[in-house]
Amino acid sequence: MFGFNHLVMAVDKGPQSGSNSSSSMTHNSQKPCLMALNKDKKPGAKLDGSGLLLSALGLEKLHGGKLTLSSVLEIKSNTMSDKPAQSLEQLPWTFLRNLIMSNLNSRNVKCSFSDADNDFDDLNPLDLIIALFHCSDPFLQQEMVSKMSICQFAVPLLLPNCDTQQSTLMLWAMRDLVKKFRHHSGDGVRTFVEDRIVEMDIPMVSFVRLGESSLPKSQTLNKLLSNPHQHNDTFVHCDMEGGDVPRRISDGLVEVSWYLPCGSTNIDMFTQPVAIANLRGDGRLFKTQMSFLYETSAAVFIFSDDLEGDLSTLNNIESTAELFLVTSSRRKNFNMETVKAICTKHNVKETNLIIKEKKNDAEFVKALRFHVSDVIGKNPIKMKVEDMAAVARHIDIVVDEDCTECKDGRRSAEGITGNIKNVVKFKEDQLPLHSEIWKQISQLEKEKCRMRNSGKDIESYKSSLEATEKKLRKEQQEKAFSEAMGKFTAGISESGTQRLFFLKWLKIQLDTLSRHNLSTLRKQYKDCCRNTPQDKKLIADLDEQISNCSLGPEHFFRELGQIYECACSLPKKDQSRQQVQHLPGLCAQMLLNGFPVELVDGDASNIPMKWIKEVLTQLHQLVETKSKILVLTVLGVQSTGKSTLLNTMFGVQFAVSSGRCTRGAFMLLIKVSEELRPELKCDFIMVIDTEGLKSPELAALDTSYEHDNELATLVIGLSDITIINIAMENSTEMKDILQIVVHAFLRMSEVGKKPRCLFVHQNVSDMSAHDSNMRDRKKLMEQLDEMTRAAAKMEKKKAYEKFTDVMEYDPDKDSHYIPGLWHGTPPMAPVNVGYSEAVNELKKSLIGSLKTSNSRNNNATEFVEWTQGLWNAVKCENFIFNFRNSLVADAYTDLCTQYNTWEWSFQSEMNKWLITMETMITNFGVTEKNVQINLLRASLNKWLDEASKKLLEEEQTILSNLEEYFKKKDGNVRLVEKYRQDFQTSANSLRRQIELSIKHSLEKAVEIREGMEKVNKIKDKQMDTIDKKVRELLKECRERKADISEDGLTAEFEKMWEGIMYELSGVTLPEINVYQDVNHLLRSNLGAKGGHVLKMLNIVDLKSSGQGKFIVKHEWFSGWKRFVTAIKNLNMNFIADIQEICNNIIGDCYSLISDHISVMERNNTDYHETYIRDLLKAVDDQLKDDQISDECEASLKVHVCGRAARLFQKEHKEFNVRNDPQNRLMKSKPIFLENFLESFSEKDQCQKKAKQFTETCVKPAVEDYVSKHLGQAIAEKMKIGDEGVTYSTRPRFVSDLLKQLLHEDSFQKYKEYTRSYGPFVKIWINEQIIEKMSSDEQMQQLEKELLHEIVKKITATISSISIDMDIVEFISQFCSDLEDQLVFPRDALENFLILINTNTDQFATNLKEYIEEMESHLAQGYANKTDTLRITERISHLPSKPHDLLFSRLCGCGEQCPFCGTPCEAGGDNHKEHFSSMHRSRAFARRHWDATKELVTDICTTAVNSDIRFKSSKTGDDWHPYKEYRAIYPDWEIKGDQSMEASDYWKYVLMKFNNELAKAYDLKAGVIPEAWKTLTAEDALRSLK
Ligand SMILES: Nc1nc2c(ncn2[C@@H]2O[C@H](COP(=O)(O)OP(=O)(O)OP(=O)(O)O)[C@@H](O)[C@H]2O)c(=O)[nH]1
Ligand SMILES: [Mg+2]
Ligand SMILES: [Zn+2]
Ligand SMILES: [Zn+2]
Secondary structure, three states: OOOOOHHHHHHHOOOOOOOOOHHHHHHHHOOHHHHHHHOOOOOOOOOOOOHHHHHHOOOHHHOOOOEOHHHHHOEOOOOOOOOOOOOHHHHHHHHHHHHHOOOHHHHOOOOOOOOOOOOOOOOOHHHHHHHHHHHEOHHHHHHHHHHHHHOOOOEEEEEOOOOOOOOEEOHHHHHOOEEEEEOOOOOOOOOEEEEEHHHOOOOEEEEEEOOOOOOOHHHHHHHHHOEOOEOOOOOOOOOOOOOOOOOOOOOOOEEEEEEOOOOOOOOOOOOOOEEEEEEEEEHHHOHHHHHHHHHHOOEEEEEOOOOOOOOHHHOOOOOOOEEEEEEEOOOOOOOHHHHHHHHHHOOOOHHHEEEEOOOOOHHHHHHHHHHHHHHHHOOOOOOOHHHHHHHHHHOOOEEHHHOHHHHHHHHHHHHHHOOOOOHHHHHHHHOOHHHHHHHHHHHHHHHHHHOOOOOOOHHHHHHHHHHHHHHHHHHHHHHOOOHHHHHHHHHHHOOHHHHHHHHHHHHHHHHHHHHHHHHHHHHHHHHHHHHOOOOHHHHHHHHHHHHHHOOOHHHHHHHHHHHHHHHHOOOOOOHHHHHOOOHHHHHHHHHHOOOOEEEEEOOOOEOOHHHHHHHHHHHHHHOOOOOOEEEEEEEEEOOOOHHHHHHHHHOOOOOOOOOOOOOOEEEEEEEEOHHHHHHHOOOEEEEEEEOOEOOHHHHOOOOHHHHHHHHHHHHHHHOOEEEEEEEHHHHHHHHHHHHHHHHHHHHHHHOOOOOEEEEEEEOOOOOOHHHHOHHHHHHHHHHHHHHHHHHHHHOOOOOOOOHHHHOEOOOOOOEEEEOOOEOOOOOOOOEOHHHHHHHHHHHHHHHHHHHHOOOOOEOHHHHHHHHHHHHHHHHOOOHHHHOOOHHHHHHHHHHHHHHHHHHHHHHHHHHHHHHHHHHHHHOOOOOOOOOOOHHHHHHHHHHHHHHHHHHHHHHHHHHHHHHHHHHOOOOOHHHHHHHHHHHHHHHHHHHHHHHHHHHHHHHHHHHHHHHHHHHHHHHHHHHHHHHHHHHHHHHHHHHHOOOOOHHHHHHHHHHHHHHHHHHHOOOOOOOOOHHHHHHHHHHHHHHHHOHHHHHHHHHOOHHHOOOOOOOOOHHHHOOOHHHHHHHHOOOOHHHHHHHHHHHHHHHHHHHHHHHHHHHHHHHOOOOOOHHHHHHHHHHHHHOOOOOOOHHHHHHHHHHHHHHHHHHHHHHHHHHHHHHOHHHHHHHHHHHHHHHHHHHHOOOOOHHHHHHHHHHHHHHHHHHHHHHHHHHHHHHHHHHOOHHHHHHOOHHHHHHHHHHHHHHHOOHHHHHHHHHOHHHHHHHHHHHHHHHHHHHHHHHHHHHHHHHHHHHHHHHHHHHHOOOOOOHHHHHHHHHHHOOOOOOOOHHHHHHHHOOOOOOHHHHHHHHHHHHHHHHHHHHHHHHHOOOHHHHHHHHHOOOOOHHHHHHHHHOOOOOEOOOOOOEOOOOOOOOOOEEOOOOOEHHHHOOEOOOOOEEOOOEHHHHOOOOOEEOOHHHOOOOEEHHHHHHOOOOEEOOOOOOOOOOHHHHHHHHHHHHHHHHHOOOEOOOOOHHHHHOOHHHHHHOOO
16 A cells, blocks of 8 residues: 555656656556556546646645745635635645644545546645645744644655755754653653753654555554554554545655653653654655665664565665664565565664564554664664754755745844843843833833822822833933844844744744743742642742743833833934834834734733834834724633634734743734625734733732733723633632623723623533533523622622623623643643634634624724723723723714704704794784784794794704714714713703793793783774874865865864874873882792791892992801801802802893893883893802802892892883873874875875885894894804814813913913803803904805895795785785794884875885895995994894804803813713813812912812812812712713823913912912923913814
8 A cells, every 4th residue: 555656656757747657557556455546547647746736726826935824824704614625726725724723634635526627636635735835935834833743743854845856854844843741760750841842852763665565654653653542643644534645746755753751651652752754655766865864863664565676775874773674474475584684684683673473553563662662762863853954964955944034034033142141131131121110110100090109299299200200211211222132123124034034033042041941930830829829929939030031022022112112202303212213113014924012011011002002003004004903802810721722713823831921911913814804894803812810819919910900901991802711620710800801891881892702611521511501601691790790889880780781792602612622641642623623613603703793993093092091091990980092082072073063053943943933923913903912822832832843853853863873883983872872861951941941032022022012002092093083184174175275284184183182191101110020029039048038138128229249248158058167167268259150140140131121122112020030040040059048149139130120110211201102192293294295185105105114114124133143143154164163062162262361371361261161251252253253244244144135035025915905905914924034113114004005016116126225225334334343232232142152052061070160071961971171270279278278289180090088068078089089079070190291281371370370369379390390381282182
């Protein structure tokens, strides 16, 4: 069977094709099995070296090392398929995929197809392996060798090339193999050895075949190496799948495998390590290989039956190897004599002759084993693989390490490692930045967040921390760039392959340097953890030693990071800073090459954030912004095979070793192939390997619990999928770890992220685990639920009941069971097939679930943002309250901006509707004289219904807009999911708010209209009487027919008029006593307050109230609890504070009063008690509960109402005078007379009437229209254009305002801003409006537009009315058509209609002309008044004021920070939590130290991180820690900020105005921390961004 077939022979003869030698056919004829195999081979199959095979495998383009590791690791669409290959071309990929996953079955390459047209319908696995080695680059070769070795496959030592006949010694490929074993030494002490295999002194025993042999060599070797209980197929043999297929290109291959003892006599086949080499093919044909083996082996075993043939190869002069001859006595022409003769001839000792006599193998194998043991027991030559290179070169074998890149890389690496005598010392000298200093900086950074050791003066403390950090950074700068680092940077700056070689060499050499120490320490550590976990001191000590002794490329990268970070604190232009600009790019390139990069430094427990940020930013650019990543992480107890799992799953190379191995967290990128990107929605998968969490016994170690907690929170926060790794043997330990994990998940769901979670149970022996573990799963689930509740309670978030509330987890789908890694006892155990298969299943399910998930993935820069935010929050401990991330912030701002526009359009819409309705109400009864006033009430209800419907519709619009918004998949909407509810409630509350205000306004309008009824009735009656009388007189005069002169007529008229006067003289308008109304309303408003207040009302004199300034008096507060405590605390500001509140309210009320008065004058309406009610409501609305005492409130209301009463009384008087019947009669007399005369003479009045109508009715109505709509129009205008952005969201508005304040630099303004935000802001907006409206005649433009709009409507109305009506009907129709738009002055209309008698057609025509004239006249009027003063005046008299409209959408909820008074910036007005982006020193809220009277400088965001305490009325004047301010102010969210830049604005302002502020508040100036003193206006400005 092992006499090779014709195909191989042909190949061996060289590249000529078709030279099937007949001799080989003769050989074959003796081999029935091969005959049978080849009998249907097509004759003349073409064979031209490796070419045909490679092309059949689809590899021809990759020949010569073009296949790279990273291309193999790419996630492709076939990555997850586990179907057998469907074509030859798929075979290599299936093989590689399985091999990378350490699958023992990977060599079973039978494919499930049969392709008649192909010459190759079957393939020997060795051919495939050789073909792939030819195609792979050196790094993939290394990886293949590593994985083959893990599977206990033999690996190529000499790689043949059938085209060139040139063998290659695969030294480089084997470089990375590290093996561990235990010697059996004579004295019974078993020493444990771990080393790089190519550097180990291990004797090699080679096996070759010469000519024919009936003995199955490879199979025999497998038996030789396997122990009886566990058979390994180390070498491919003919009974394996595909092993019987004729080999095409792999003869001449020398494979090697090592037997390594584990130290147990029962298990070990050999007590000493031995390398077994196996030459494929007939040794006679491979002289070079034979020589190599002779010169390097301790012994060579020759298998041959063909002893008569050419055995010249046996006579190698250089050979030092002992020769053995292995033959079978069962073959036909066996002759003991010849055998013996041959032995003598070729110097084979007789004892070295091994003859297989029985059919049974056992004895034969035993004999072989005996001889091998004997050879290695005799202390033979042991040649390192490394040293074989010299032999190889000598006999014309290429050594793969001889390529220039490899040599150069090695030299560069040696340049660094050659100088290392002592690792600890080297690190101190050459890598000084990242050790102690960086640890100290990390401590400082954390302390800046936590402020554990601050005294009272936290801001100064913080600034001193900052100063220390600066100092440390400076120290770093002085040490930056040691010699070794210079070389390292040079090394990684090399191009492509050479850099990779350099890094690999560096790793190899460093490993060698530190291996000895480390492996002992790790072992001790592991033993100690297992056996004496109570000895914490020793464990901690070992832990530290491990960290001190370890040295790998990651330490160099760490150092690089620190070099970069310390340079960042230099000015931008500094040369040292310029020099390091390129470093992150190099590191980014490494990441792209698939290197793990350290994210969290496990020793310092910190992330070098600036460095990582820049690295990932560079990466983002390197891949042309196609950097969407999906993050997968693993968490679990120490040494539970986390890194192994990831390595197996993705073929990556995270550090693996028993004992404490991974530190911190490493990230690594795996490319996703182009075709899969859309499906997985990402370009890369980022795999993060983490440090094992400590088991509970160890967790008590100093700060390790904290460290674990931080790491878990960060990692879970970063990941899209977290694998929780549980080793079965320590599932109880896992419970405590889970506690940490649950906390982390809970925190994440608080910030709107719900990562997926997978449980992987490792070391499960039973393959049916999934089903049988159902009960365990249920139990785990229950435990998790319970933990969730406990964690929720601890984090004070009661809402979480179940584990699934905090993460996406389906216990059935997301539980995986993985059997033990090793099949047998290491080191000779291969990877368990079950392990590899289960990991593959896990991978498939992971990737499958990624496909179905619909989350959007972050790109590298977003990932950095997210990391940064998370890490800051983690550092601040108070995680939930501290998490602020710019991605969330951006998403939130976007949502707010959107919401703001919806809200605005809702408000505008309703505002317009309200104006229409008010117009209708005012117009009620104008056209229909005798309509019943109570119909108005009925209509009011109808309108209110209509309003409710409309409001609901508008609310629905907002809600569905919201719905749409959250459906969006792009953008980070999922991050603001948790605010959704807030905005929904806000929409709802906005609706209710507007509903109330509409109801209020409409009712007021109706009441006022009703109040006018009496007066109107009187007027109407009067008019009717006169009209009738005049008409009678007219008729009478006409009937007389006499030619009455004008004088005569006048006389007649005068006579009649006197009569009327007499008749109507008794009629007067009702007098209203406003004071009485006020008195009454005050009583009912304050009635509930109790006796003392009513008593006060009894003695108050309203008539003298409300004059002069309102002064708050002490006595109103005597006995009031808050006041008493304030006095106790010597809070002299108390009364002043109240005074300010009152002043603000009074200011608002005064403007309300003047608004009412201007309405009365404009519409000629009377006073109505509703105005007073309005006023009282305004006061009530502004007074928050318990802000001032009852007495004070009463006095305030009396003051306001007193003033109102006086003004309204006066207004009422004026109204009565204006509308006094006699007076009116006197006024209308000339009109009547004129009309009387004209009617008599039947003059045509058209022209005149049209003019009169335009002037007295239309023009005032139009002006009124423009005024009513102007406010809204101005407000709209303010919101558009570049400057309009100011009004887009609250934070933006505040920031723009502060910017301007900074510019104006006025203490007074700051004082007003911080003391009375609302009023100040309104005034400020008003100023902005006036400024904008004054430029470019903007307001005139708006006025003209409104004017034109209404004129167009009027003209259209005129044209639409039929001219067949008489004039009165025409006018009536005209008015009613426009009743919802225009209010025509009632009196003027009546006067107009007196004795009217004109031609409708003509009138209409004339009217249009006059209206046209009016428009241009009015427009002219607007255009002439462009000065600021006039605009200010005009705006202040508008019925709806633009600044009020804008303010109502910008004031938000109106809450202010309970500590510093900064306004809430949350979107909507009904949110669960108030927050603000920038707090300020409490000094601005007049806070000061009791003892010293100095202003308090500290800022809320620092205070909530510190251990200092506060007291307020809410704490019952007890001290309460700031950290737990939530207990007192549960709806405020004040995020701690450890950065020095936070609130720079206010620091600067306080620094500048410290003294003025102190003076204004009669206090002493605050102590300004050193660091603030250097702040400039630019810094302040920057912090507003
Ligand atoms: N017996 C057994 N050993 C395993 C298994 N998985 C991994 N190992 C071995 O356990 C050791 C630790 O594996 P790692 O993958 O480094 O474990 P880790 O969890 O990453 O360790 P740390 O990073 O130090 O926490 C290695 O020597 C692995 O070969 C397993 O399932 N069974
Ligand atoms: Mg690990
Ligand atoms: Zn605050
Ligand atoms: Zn709020």
